[in-house]
Amino acid sequence: MSEASIAELQEGIAELREQVSALTALVQRGGHRKRALDEVDEELAGAVQVLAAAREAELRQLTAEQAMVLRRRVMEVQGQLGKGRSRRPGGESYVNLTPKQVQPKWATVEAAQRLVEADLQKLEEAEQASGPSKDEITAARGRISLVTKQRLAAHVGAGESLPPWLQAAVGSMPRPDPEPWVKAAHLVLAFRVEHEVTDPILPLGTKPSGDDAYSARRAAEYKKIAEELNKLHALGGASEFKP
Secondary structure (H helix, E strand, O other), X not given: OOHHHHHHHHHHHHHHHHHHHHHHHHHHOOXXXXXXXXXXXXXXXXXXXXXXXXXXXXXXXXXXXXXXXXHHHHHHHHHHHOOOOOOOOOHHHEEEOOOOOOOOOEEEHHHHHHHHHHHHHHHHHHHHOOOOOHHHHHHHHHHHHHHHHHHHHHHHHOOOOOOHHHHHHHOOOOOOOOHHHHHHHXXXXXXXXXXXXXXXXXXXXXXXXXXXXXHHHHHHHHHHHHHHHHHHHHHHOOOOOOO
């Protein structure tokens, strides 16, 4: 056998040893790859997909405040369009708009009409933004809550170490009353799965921003969980959680 053949055989044996070692470790763990706490697998894929579809629809929606501003502006500008035209030079083609409605104060009839049409289109598109039903969304969130609660209990019960993002959020489980810790840890875990947060360090991901309906809702949830974490740290005498 040539030296080249021997070298090739040795490489093959080394690769085989690595495969056997990996297989042995897998069997020792019960035949399953160790799953991350916030991993989206077949248990959660359906629920996460429902919430992702709902999120896409929500991103096309307006907040209640945004919709109110647009409707008010449409009504006021339409009211101005229904009044007599100004007597400025070329006054027959101008309408008077107050500064709160649009800048500049004076606008051509055509510009005012385009403004109304654009606002009406935004309102129509927001109303037509469809997604999963409320029942489907509620069921998906319930599924995520149940599975993440079970995972957390199994993880803690097995004495597994916490991932860095959860350790940073809740620290070690206190004794003798672990209930506040369990509640806070579950909130963080469910939030990560629901919103598909994958940041390895930040428990809740980056702070939500944006003026769409989804960002507003996520920011409210983010704030609520941050408050729960601050309560937990106050109970445990730890430093304040800073999202």
